[in-house]
Amino acid sequence: MNSILNPNKYGPGIKGIIRQGMHEIPLIMLGAPFAIFGSGLILWQTYKYHKNDGVNRKYKLKYTLYRPDDPRVKFIRD
Known part of the structure; x- marks a missing residue:
């Protein structure tokens, strides 16, 4: 039985863990960098x-000045 604790099949170290992950859960291993x-x-x-x-x-x-008699003044709110 191969597991992370027994890396005979995939090799030692992080490289073996990545290989095992790609073999067992490829969608998660490929999606993790995107996430x-x-x-x-x-x-x-x-x-x-x-x-x-x-x-x-x-x-x-920019500020805009209006004259008091301008018809647009009634549409301005405080």
């Missing part, structure tokens, strides 16, 4: 989101 990479991207985007103030950013970077 790790995706988690890293999520963490990086979350960091960037919070670093750039998230949803608490300015609506406009």
Whole structure:
């Protein structure tokens, strides 16, 4: 019986463990790097989101002045 503790069939060390994993659970072994990479991207985007103030950013970077008699003034909210 071959297991992780008896690496006769796949070889010793981490290389043998990877070979055994590829033989026994190939979908998990191939999907794990994608999951790790995706988690890293999520963490990086979350960091960037919070670093750039998230949803608490300015609506406009330039101010617009309106005359008091302009008809658009009645649509402006405080």
